[in-house]
Amino acid sequence: MSPFRAVVHWLRALPLVRYFEQFRPNARLFLLSTVISGITLSGFQLFFNIYLKARGFDLDFIGLLNALPSGAALVVGVPMGLLSDRIGPRRAMLIGLSVATLAAWGLIASESPSLMVVMAAVMGMANSLYYLSMAPFMMKASGEKERTLLFSLNFGLTTLSGALGNLVAGQLPAWFAAGLGVGAESAPAYQAVLIASIFGGGLSLLPVWLIREVRWPGPRREAPLGLQDLRNLARPSVLRMALPNIIIGFGAATLIPYLALFFKGRFPISDGELGVLYSLGAITTGLATVVGPRLAQGLGGKVRAVVFTQGASIVFLLAVGFAPAFWLSGLAFLIRGALMNMSNPLYSAFAMERTPERERAAVNSVMQLMWEVGWTVGPYLSGVVQARYGFAPLFVSTAVLYSLAIGLTWAFFHDAEARAPEAAPDAA
Numbered sequence: 001m002s003p004f005r006a007v008v009h010w011l012r013a014l015p016l017v018r019y020f021e022q023f024r025p026n027a028r029l030f031l032l033s034t035v036i037s038g039i040t041l042s043g044f045q046l047f048f049n050i051y052l053k054a055r056g057f058d059l060d061f062i063g064l065l066n067a068l069p070s071g072a073a074l075v076v077g078v079p080m081g082l083l084s085d086r087i088g089p090r091r092a093m094l095i096g097l098s099v100a101t102l103a104a105w106g107l108i109a110s111e112s113p114s115l116m117v118v119m120a121a122v123m124g125m126a127n128s129l130y131y132l133s134m135a136p137f138m139m140k141a142s143g144e145k146e147r148t149l150l151f152s153l154n155f156g157l158t159t160l161s162g163a164l165g166n167l168v169a170g171q172l173p174a175w176f177a178a179g180l181g182v183g184a185e186s187a188p189a190y191q192a193v194l195i196a197s198i199f200g201g202g203l204s205l206l207p208v209w210l211i212r213e214v215r216w217p218g219p220r221r222e223a224p225l226g227l228q229d230l231r232n233l234a235r236p237s238v239l240r241m242a243l244p245n246i247i248i249g250f251g252a253a254t255l256i257p258y259l260a261l262f263f264k265g266r267f268p269i270s271d272g273e274l275g276v277l278y279s280l281g282a283i284t285t286g287l288a289t290v291v292g293p294r295l296a297q298g299l300g301g302k303v304r305a306v307v308f309t310q311g312a313s314i315v316f317l318l319a320v321g322f323a324p325a326f327w328l329s330g331l332a333f334l335i336r337g338a339l340m341n342m343s344n345p346l347y348s349a350f351a352m353e354r355t356p357e358r359e360r361a362a363v364n365s366v367m368q369l370m371w372e373v374g375w376t377v378g379p380y381l382s383g384v385v386q387a388r389y390g391f392a393p394l395f396v397s398t399a400v401l402y403s404l405a406i407g408l409t410w411a412f413f414h415d416a417e418a419r420a421p422e423a424a425p426d427a428a
Helices: 003-012 015-021 025-054 059-087 089-109 113-140 147-169 172-180 187-202 205-210 227-233 236-253 256-266 271-299 302-322 326-353 357-389 392-413
Strands: none
Touching (some): 025 059, 025 256, 059 089, 059 357, 147 326, 236 357, 236 392, 256 326
């Protein structure tokens, strides 16, 4: 056997490569886009709030910029879902990702707070179109046998590729600072990191562009988007699936975006150490999500797995906020992220399985909308609380909200996987 063939044979034996070979070409391209964006955009997520603070903005304005994308997505969420159903998920993802990339550039490059507010809102609307099209696309790009694996692997690859991105991003402020002749923790250094992340994230458009549009098996609906579509989305089964999202979304919005600020303020750590922590968090979360389907099988269903993992994460959430040492708080951060995020693809797959095919993007938009309700007000309120009382009340309130959402999920769906999905009125 030639050395080249030996390398190919070795690569094909790797578990991750074997997973890829199970999927259709469209699914593979989609996962490639996920990897590219996960690596490149992790720096943006890590340093965005730190950059704003370095520019001298107060916590109230930082909270506003964090809230605006979700507020804009809340306003346009359902129409964007209906639009995605109309034009197809591939086209919707291309449009959404392109506009979001340009808006992110404008947000970081702008010197005007007013223009930053506008760009944050535009970015939120575009991201809404992109993200709510992902689940319906994965449903069409997969068969029943590999569907749960695709949902979990997509989420896992996002976090695993983010691990590499965070590891590199943690070093970038110092590298750019040396090149620009500024301080490593200065606004220009952080701005350079964010611009590089945005440029790299734009490269994830290429695999999406190569995807062949997945067509519906029958004729598409020609009726214009109207009130009947919205009434169908307000049926009890959809609202029950969406309600836990608004509660978890609000709890997460008040705390999760600010954990980097929390670690930097609570413990004497460098940007590099912060990057390593977030990198390890991405690795543990990514590995956990790949294990998610097996856990769901072992516990007897996706809902049981969601309730178990989310419930267990609460203990570690509180440990993050109240541990006296960085190593202990960091360890709890890793375990909490793995447990809580393991449930996301499982719940998303469960919801899509119980939704008529032609409504999946719209229903997904309703669930995303409920999530965005919390993120519309949560980040701003969090900034107010941080400025006056610190982080302790936020950790406690988030734990309480998570507990309430978990209880509702169990009350609504503990026996749902043994029952047939509720049919939608005039869904066909």
